Amino acid sequence: MAKELTDFKNLCVHTITTKPWPIEKAAQEFSAAGIGGITVWRDALAGRDIRKTGNMLRDLNLEVVSLCRGGFFPALTASQREAAIADNLKAIDEAEALGAPMVVLVCGAAPGQSLTESRQQIQDGIMACLEHAAAARVKLTIEPLHPMYAGDRSAINTLAQANDMAEAINSPHVGVAVDVYHLWWDPDLENQIKRCAAHNNLAAFHICDWKTPTLDMLNDRGLMGEGCINLKQIRGWVEETGFNGFNEVEVFSNIYWHQDQQQFLKKITSAYLQHT
Amino acid sequence: MAKELTDFKNLCVHTITTKPWPIEKAAQEFSAAGIGGITVWRDALAGRDIRKTGNMLRDLNLEVVSLCRGGFFPALTASQREAAIADNLKAIDEAEALGAPMVVLVCGAAPGQSLTESRQQIQDGIMACLEHAAAARVKLTIEPLHPMYAGDRSAINTLAQANDMAEAINSPHVGVAVDVYHLWWDPDLENQIKRCAAHNNLAAFHICDWKTPTLDMLNDRGLMGEGCINLKQIRGWVEETGFNGFNEVEVFSNIYWHQDQQQFLKKITSAYLQHT
Numbered sequence: 001m002a003k004e005l006t007d008f009k010n011l012c013v014h015t016i017t018t019k020p021w022p023i024e025k026a027a028q029e030f031s032a033a034g035i036g037g038i039t040v041w042r043d044a045l046a047g048r049d050i051r052k053t054g055n056m057l058r059d060l061n062l063e064v065v066s067l068c069r070g071g072f073f074p075a076l077t078a079s080q081r082e083a084a085i086a087d088n089l090k091a092i093d094e095a096e097a098l099g100a101p102m103v104v105l106v107c108g109a110a111p112g113q114s115l116t117e118s119r120q121q122i123q124d125g126i127m128a129c130l131e132h133a134a135a136a137r138v139k140l141t142i143e144p145l146h147p148m149y150a151g152d153r154s155a156i157n158t159l160a161q162a163n164d165m166a167e168a169i170n171s172p173h174v175g176v177a178v179d180v181y182h183l184w185w186d187p188d189l190e191n192q193i194k195r196c197a198a199h200n201n202l203a204a205f206h207i208c209d210w211k212t213p214t215l216d217m218l219n220d221r222g223l224m225g226e227g228c229i230n231l232k233q234i235r236g237w238v239e240e241t242g243f244n245g246f247n248e249v250e251v252f253s254n255i256y257w258h259q260d261q262q263q264f265l266k267k268i269t270s271a272y273l274q275h276t
Numbered sequence: 277m278a279k280e281l282t283d284f285k286n287l288c289v290h291t292i293t294t295k296p297w298p299i300e301k302a303a304q305e306f307s308a309a310g311i312g313g314i315t316v317w318r319d320a321l322a323g324r325d326i327r328k329t330g331n332m333l334r335d336l337n338l339e340v341v342s343l344c345r346g347g348f349f350p351a352l353t354a355s356q357r358e359a360a361i362a363d364n365l366k367a368i369d370e371a372e373a374l375g376a377p378m379v380v381l382v383c384g385a386a387p388g389q390s391l392t393e394s395r396q397q398i399q400d401g402i403m404a405c406l407e408h409a410a411a412a413r414v415k416l417t418i419e420p421l422h423p424m425y426a427g428d429r430s431a432i433n434t435l436a437q438a439n440d441m442a443e444a445i446n447s448p449h450v451g452v453a454v455d456v457y458h459l460w461w462d463p464d465l466e467n468q469i470k471r472c473a474a475h476n477n478l479a480a481f482h483i484c485d486w487k488t489p490t491l492d493m494l495n496d497r498g499l500m501g502e503g504c505i506n507l508k509q510i511r512g513w514v515e516e517t518g519f520n521g522f523n524e525v526e527v528f529s530n531i532y533w534h535q536d537q538q539q540f541l542k543k544i545t546s547a548y549l550q551h552t
Contacts, residue, residue, distance in 0.1 A: 115461065147462075150486075161463060186423075187437060228388070
């Protein structure tokens with residue numbers, strides 16, 4: 001089991017978690033709560049000067065943990081795949097401007113072709129972005145997604161598959177994100193976390209909970225403690241590897257987005273101390 | 277790839293697929309369409325003399341393929357687990373009365389305990405039913421369920437896990453059901469199908485499709501050809517093992533249940549020939 005959490009310096013909150021707040025408001029509130037990090041979703045940057053926004057975050061003592069998200073490489077036509085690569089190069093530029101050390105990849109899947117084919121296109125797409133990522137000092141972080149998203153969001157559905165790909169690419173500019181929502185059910189999870197870290201690929205750790213029942217496949221995640229994920233155990237496995245990065249709260253929730261966000265942030269910090 | 281399907285003698289339809297029809301109507305319609313098999317859900321037997329219903333099905337030249345469903349063994353208290361075992365013994369009796377050679381198990385999972393614990397309770401529950409199953413000549417068939425059901429419906433989420441358990445129990449009265457909806461995404465599927473058959477555990481093959489998007493986690497399955505499952509390839513893997521059982525159409529669909537069931541049955545037989 002992981003050691004108890006007593007403060008928020010390793011807590012990072014994703015802007016999408018408090019989606020109703022503009023990034024400026026979210027940053028002020030996170031900072032006032034003593035939260036150490038922020039992961040920025042690209043939609044939160046719309047209409048902003050990205051470089052100034054990064055400075056604003058740092059002025060509030062928030063570490064910019066990552067930019068979400070790149071990916072969606074697979075497509076049925078070459079021109080669509082090229083457009084996807086162009087968008088990922090743009091995401092790398094945005095991360096560099098923001099001062100984010102990584103871009104998290106939701107890798108994609110294209111209905112109409114096999115998952116094997118989609119995985120090859122993901123690998124090709126990442127390879128095509130590597131030089132640009134290296135120049136920008138930005139890591140491309142493969143996030144395996146739950147198998148319920150294999151149809152259209154990611155052909156990489158287990159940590160083993162993400163590890164396979166990161167090891168095949170074998171670059172310091174590629175890593176892996178472990179998100180408990182996607183991976184908690186996997187009987188091989190502990191081993192694959194160890195393997196991920198042993199190859200220096202463990203780059204991010206995302207937390208939330210899996211509610212029973214889950215009412216919406218995308219936007220009904222629970223806060224830590226509201227569901228059935230063995231989160232303390234998984235955090236223990238992650239920290240046993242020596243990982244000392246952030247615990248990133250990434251909650252998509254129609255329910256919480258409709259609530260008062262200040263109250264919600266209190267629930268987040270409370271759940272973080274009690275149930276993470 | 278599998279050989280082309282040209283008739284319906286290996287087609288089995290689950291009563292729940294055409295849920296609005298009482299079993300008597302479903303049986304007449306299936307039989308009139310030349311369909312060879314029927315899998316009976318227990319709710320379809322409510323208020324019927326089960327033995328007479330089995331005879332009615334056979335009189336219509338329908339082979340009774342299986343009874344759905346038993347399982348749901350895990351629970352937080354011993355008395356609940358005993359009640360679950362009692363219900364499974366009853367399901368075995370019903371299968372025997374109906375003349376069904378197997379009971380399909382949706383194994384269960386109990387929020388509040390680990391998946392490992394739930395799996396142990398599943399194994400214990402099956403073992404507790406084995407003698408009764410042997411006496412009734414009924415096979416207990418473990419169906420691994422999609423990881424999106426790990427929270428509350430099944431702690432067995434891959435074919436590897438189902439194979440592990442069937443091999444650990446090692447009884448002629450235990451088998452495994454392969455359902456493409458639950459397993460299509462698994463990169464190890466072909467190997468695990470081979471392994472399943474090599475241990476004489478491949479007892480059932482369920483088909484449908486995975487739609488993108490999927491609007492409901494339980495009741496938005498697609499007919500074959502409507503989604504992204506590599507069904508012909510998977511059927512090929514199954515048949516290469518020598519499996520010559522039924523292709524069972526198991527579709528839970530709020531959309532189709534609201535349509536004219538006679539038209540829907542035509543769609544099923546058409547999709548079966550074209551897309552299976």
